[in-house]
Amino acid sequence: MRAHLRDLSERLGPGTLRDILLVNLAVGIVGVSYGAITVGEGLPLWAPNLMSVVVLGGASQFLFTGIVASGGSPVAAVLAGLLVNARHLPFGFALADSVRNRPLLGSYLMIDEVVAFALVERDAERRRLVFFTCGTCLWIFWNIGSLIGGLLGNAIDNTDAFGLDTAFPAVLIALVMPALRDRRTRVVAVVGALVAVGATPFVPTGVAVLLALTALVLMPVLRTSDGPVPGRRDLPGGGAG
Amino acid sequence: MISTPVLIGSAVLLGLGTFAFRAAGPLLHARVQVSPPVQALMSMSATVLLVALAVTAAVFDGSAPGGWARVAGVTVAVLLAWRRAPFVLVVLLAAGTTAALRLLGLP
Numbered sequence: 058m059r060a061h062l063r064d065l066s067e068r069l070g071p072g073t074l075r076d077i078l079l080v081n082l083a084v085g086i087v088g089v090s091y092g093a094i095t096v097g098e099g100l101p102l103w104a105p106n107l108m109s110v111v112v113l114g115g116a117s118q119f120l121f122t123g124i125v126a127s128g129g130s131p132v133a134a135v136l137a138g139l140l141v142n143a144r145h146l147p148f149g150f151a152l153a154d155s156v157r158n159r160p161l162l163g164s165y166l167m168i169d170e171v172v173a174f175a176l177v178e179r180d181a182e183r184r185r186l187v188f189f190t191c192g193t194c195l196w197i198f199w200n201i202g203s204l205i206g207g208l209l210g211n212a213i214d215n216t217d218a219f220g221l222d223t224a225f226p227a228v229l230i231a232l233v234m235p236a237l238r239d240r241r242t243r244v245v246a247v248v249g250a251l252v253a254v255g256a257t258p259f260v261p262t263g264v265a266v267l268l269a270l271t272a273l274v275l276m277p278v279l280r281t282s283d284g285p286v287p288g289r290r291d292l293p294g295g296g297a298g
Numbered sequence: 299m300i301s302t303p304v305l306i307g308s309a310v311l312l313g314l315g316t317f318a319f320r321a322a323g324p325l326l327h328a329r330v331q332v333s334p335p336v337q338a339l340m341s342m343s344a345t346v347l348l349v350a351l352a353v354t355a356a357v358f359d360g361s362a363p364g365g366w367a368r369v370a371g372v373t374v375a376v377l378l379a380w381r382r383a384p385f386v387l388v389v390l391l392a393a394g395t396t397a398a399l400r401l402l403g404l405p
Contacts, residue, residue, distance in 0.1 A: 079385070080389070083389070083393075100299070100305070101305075111312070123360075134312075142315070142316040144351070145320045149321060150322075151323070152324075153324045153327030157327070160321065164320040164323075164325075172344060176341070176344060218397065218400060219397050220392070220396030220400070222368055222396070223356075223372055225352075226372045226375070230352050231375060233352070245342065246346050246350075253353065258358075259361075265354060266351050270343055273343065276342065
């Protein structure tokens with residue numbers, strides 16, 4: 058086990074493994090708050106654990122708890138959760154090549170942070186390794202966090218005091234920044250983010266983020282500046298695949 | 299509150315639906331040849347979605363404003379990441395900024 062870890066650390070590089078562990082530490086703590094909140098809202102102890110295993114999507118799980126706990130219908134809670142997770146559809150197409158060997162496990166582990174970590178990598182083999190390493194770590198931390206949180210229940214106070222709610226957007230920003238150095242990607246992403254922010258107060262949760270995709274219409278009129286076009290680095294047949 | 303069978307059923311439905319979204323790409327990819335421009339479009343879509351997710355998570359709690367402390371923390375993250383600061387520094391200073399501002403009484 059230890060030898061395996063050392064081997065993994067060597068192949069990933071100490072920096073990448075450290076970054077992955079840092080993110081997972083934050084994920085674990087958010088998991089604790091998820092378990093605590095869900096049990097605190099009156100759901101049974103096993104509920105957060107069941108959700109964390111079968112759904113494995115933080116935002117949709119929090120939303121589900123919120124709707125059910127406030128007396129909303131389970132149908133509404135499921136639909137809202139699905140709406141939030143609809144963004145995983147294009148993720149699957151973007152990373153299809155990386156999970157080709159294990160499509161079912163890879164799809165199961167396709168979580169925002171994992172996707173962001175993998176997309177940074179240009180080499181196909183490294184991308185695959187980062188995806189499955191980060192995905193496995195995240196599964197462990199999220200589920201153990203949910204369990205601990207559920208057991209602690211109401212004992213957990215507000216984790217926002219430590220700025221943990223900032224960690225998630227900060228992680229995503231740090232990970233996508235290399236892609237944003239391409240001018241065209243930057244313009245499309247910023248316009249998309251503005252659309253999402255503008256729409257958030259008016260549409261159901263999850264829809265606003267999807268509306269960001271309308272900014273893709275700008276793609277043909279923008280020229281790429283520096284750097285290669287994202288996604289053209291490891292075409293099927295181009296890399297190790 | 300919700301009954302046990304309904305709760306289990308809802309969790310399984312949400313899990314299956316989520317899995318279907320995630321698996322559509324990898325499972326179809328094996329059968330359909332995706333052209334390079336479409337592949338590039340999907341990569342761009344993923345980046346656009348992640349940025350939109352980050353920015354909305356920075357500004358909102360659900361559909362209500364989430365407070366300035368978090369916005370400030372994420373702004374610090376954007377500036378540091380743009381200046382190519384190490385990943386760990388970006389995340390810790392962003393969270394630290396938010397925590398410090400909240401300590402000072404900013405929501």
